[in-house]
Amino acid sequence: MSELKAKIEQDLKQFQKERKALEVAVRRLLLSEIHNKEIDLKRPLTDEETIKVLAANAKKHEDSIAQFKAGQREDLVSQEEQELSEIRKYLPEAMSDQEIQKLVDDAVLKLGGEGTKNMGMVIKEVMAQAKGRASGATVSQMVKQKLAN
Incomplete structure (x- = not known):
């Protein structure tokens, strides 16, 4: 198991104890995406592969934010931005x-x-x-x- 996946699972448990719904939902989504990729590959993911899964998920959220802004749905924009900020906590810092x-x-x-x-x-x-x-x-x-x- 990758260290990153283990960290996400550990954080999920912590946020469940603290009853933080958004954080729990995001981590469950991430773990689900990671698990699906592991099933596709029929093996555990490396940290690098896990980062790719998280980056793809972040990209989906960025696209959703752009679509919701175009559709004047500020309520959904806010939610997607919060979820995106939670995902970015696990991504390496972007290069300059x-x-x-x-x-x-x-x-x-x-x-x-x-x-x-x-x-x-x-x-x-x-x-x-x-x-x-x-x-x-x-x-x-x-x-x-x-x-x-």
Whole structure:
């Protein structure tokens, strides 16, 4: 069992004792997502895989927030933001733009990326190095900008 999953389970027990409904609901959702992924893979997840599951869940919440804002549903926006803040407690700190740019520069030098034909390989290399700490959209934008120059 990954350390991260164990921490989520420990926090779930603590919040159940404290009778904090939102925190309990979020942790149950996260554990359910992790469990489903373990069933799909037929093995326990590593911490890195668990982080990917949590990041995907955070992305769903971010998308929901955008949709609810477009639909003028402030009550649901507030709830989704609270849930998202609880999920982010388990995610590693996001990389700064400077750190991402350094990874992009290193990957372009390593792979010899000239023009946009190697863009996919550069993005793949950067995302592997970032290990879930950088969004794909940000990396893609920086790689496009770097290769366009």
